Amino acid sequence: MRQGELVGVVGENGTGKSTLLKILVGLLEPTTGQVELRGSFGYCPQEMVIFESLTVRENFRYFAAAYGLDRTEPSTSYEDAKNDLLRRFHFHEYEDRLVSELSGGTKQKLNVSLALLHSPDVLILDEPYSGFDWETYLHFWEYADELRSRGTSILIVTHFVIDRSKFDRLFALADGVFRCA
Amino acid sequence: MRVGYVKTSCVMTAKELGRNRFALVLLVVIPMLFFTLVSLTTSEHPVAFRLASVSEDTIVQVSARNESLLFIGVAAVGLLSSFLALNLIQRNAAVNRRLILCGFRSSELILAKLSVLLLAVLVISLYVGLLLLVFFRPEHFVNVVLGFVLAGFVHLCYGLLVGTTVKRELEGILLIVLLVNIDAGWLQNPVYYAEAQNKLLIRWLPAYFPSQASIVSAFTDHSIFSSFIGSVAYGALLLIAALLIYWWRMRVVRPR
Numbered sequence: 407m408r409q410g411e412l413v414g415v416v417g418e419n420g421t422g423k424s425t426l427l428k429i430l431v432g433l434l435e436p437t438t439g440q441v442e443l444r445g446s447f448g449y450c451p452q453e454m455v456i457f458e459s460l461t462v463r464e465n466f467r468y469f470a471a472a473y474g475l476d477r478t479e480p481s482t483s484y485e486d487a488k489n490d491l492l493r494r495f496h497f498h499e500y501e502d503r504l505v506s507e508l509s510g511g512t513k514q515k516l517n518v519s520l521a522l523l524h525s526p527d528v529l530i531l532d533e534p535y536s537g538f539d540w541e542t543y544l545h546f547w548e549y550a551d552e553l554r555s556r557g558t559s560i561l562i563v564t565h566f567v568i569d570r571s572k573f574d575r576l577f578a579l580a581d582g583v584f585r586c587a
Numbered sequence: 588m589r590v591g592y593v594k595t596s597c598v599m600t601a602k603e604l605g606r607n608r609f610a611l612v613l614l615v616v617i618p619m620l621f622f623t624l625v626s627l628t629t630s631e632h633p634v635a636f637r638l639a640s641v642s643e644d645t646i647v648q649v650s651a652r653n654e655s656l657l658f659i660g661v662a663a664v665g666l667l668s669s670f671l672a673l674n675l676i677q678r679n680a681a682v683n684r685r686l687i688l689c690g691f692r693s694s695e696l697i698l699a700k701l702s703v704l705l706l707a708v709l710v711i712s713l714y715v716g717l718l719l720l721v722f723f724r725p726e727h728f729v730n731v732v733l734g735f736v737l738a739g740f741v742h743l744c745y746g747l748l749v750g751t752t753v754k755r756e757l758e759g760i761l762l763i764v765l766l767v768n769i770d771a772g773w774l775q776n777p778v779y780y781a782e783a784q785n786k787l788l789i790r791w792l793p794a795y796f797p798s799q800a801s802i803v804s805a806f807t808d809h810s811i812f813s814s815f816i817g818s819v820a821y822g823a824l825l826l827i828a829a830l831l832i833y834w835w836r837m838r839v840v841r842p843r
Contacts, residue, residue: 430842431688431839431842432688432839432840432841432842433684433688433839433840434840435840436840440843441840441842441843442842442843443842443843447842449685449688451681451685453681455681455682455685456682457599457603457679457682458679459602459603459606459607460599460602460603464599464602467595467599468595468596468599468686469686469689471591471592471595471596471691472592472686472689472690472691473689473690474690476591476595504606520685520689524689
């Protein structure tokens with residue numbers, strides 16, 4: 407992937423799109439080959455991988471600690487990043503609510519936001535907007551364009567046909583083979 | 588090991604545990620229920636038994652009710668501790684792995700869980716000890732509570748081992764209930780132990796040392812040092828196994 411490039415991955419259910427992303431981020435070990443990465447990455451899995459018994463604020467804090475953001479100077483940078491994501495995806499009013507009390511769409515907003523919190527160089531997103539309403543979906547793409555203009559490379563697994571025109575390159579995964587679509 | 592990371596994880600783990608209402612209700616209700624049942628179903632009839640960790644010649648004679656109350660106290664602490672550990676290690680395993688992907692180390696996450704669980708074991712042991720006082724006064728109350736803490740420690744390590752080994756909650760609960768029921772809830776009872784055919788097998792079970800520590804403290808003036816060391820060593824072995832499996836299951840391959 408080149409800097410600032412938006413790459414899409416499509417394929418039928420069960421072809422291994424999510425497995426591919428898991429190999430890229432290191433959750434699975436490849437049987438052959440290797441993954442090379444320059445810079446930091448953010449990963450949003452297809453499933454809701456967030457703490458249900460913590461609040462939205464606490465989830466942000468926990469992941470900020472993982473990224474080392476709460477120990478960087480200036481200390482306000484993490485708060486700014488969090489507030490920016492809450493505002494962009496319109497869920498700031500839920501900041502102090504337990505995740506278990508939120509709707510599926512709002513949980514997905516948090517799921518995606520946790521991958522964006524540390525402004526990574528490469529974003530790897532597995533069907534990030536499933537569960538989003540139309541407005542949030544549009545906000546997501548606005549934000550994706552903004553990130554690309556700042557040099558962030560983005561890899562997205564998608565099922566939506568209408569998204570295809572948005573990608574710089576699109577790959578299809580079928581029968582274990584990765585082809586330019 | 589980065590202290591700041593462990594501290595953050597401790598705070599979040601404590602919040603997770605504190606918000607688990609079902610677990611909190613169990614913590615309060617199970618010891619009460621166990622003690623009440625024992626109190627209602629046993630008699631003051633004296634029972635005599637030999638204490639395995641003291642001497643074959645030392646025969647202790649106490650009321651059946653007091654002996655059973657103490658014995659069920661150990662079982663209650665063991666059951667609750669292993670259940671809590673299982674719950675904490677199995678729940679959110681995928682999110683914890685995501686945290687590791689984002690920068691945490693598995694050792695930091697498990698250390699935080701262990702710290703919170705040890706604190707919980709202290710609270711449970713003290714609570715069960717105080718409840719025991721409602722029914723009878725043991726010879727050495729502080730050492731009895733220490734015996735409960737040791738039971739909690741050994742069983743929390745067992746719970747961590749089960750939680751890291753099996754993936755599904757049902758299998759984990761079954762393994763915990765089976766072991767605690769057979770070991771702490773039956774075989775370690777000194778009345779049964781005295782007549783057991785194969786005492787060596789019973790001595791190798793997790794609840795042996797903590798049960799001995801509690802019973803010796805409650806009814807005699809003997810030292811519990813050997814039971815203390817045995818419990819810590821047993822728990823440490825279980826813990827090392829749990830840590831290794833946790834590390835293996837949570838590992839991520841860092842891209843080059």
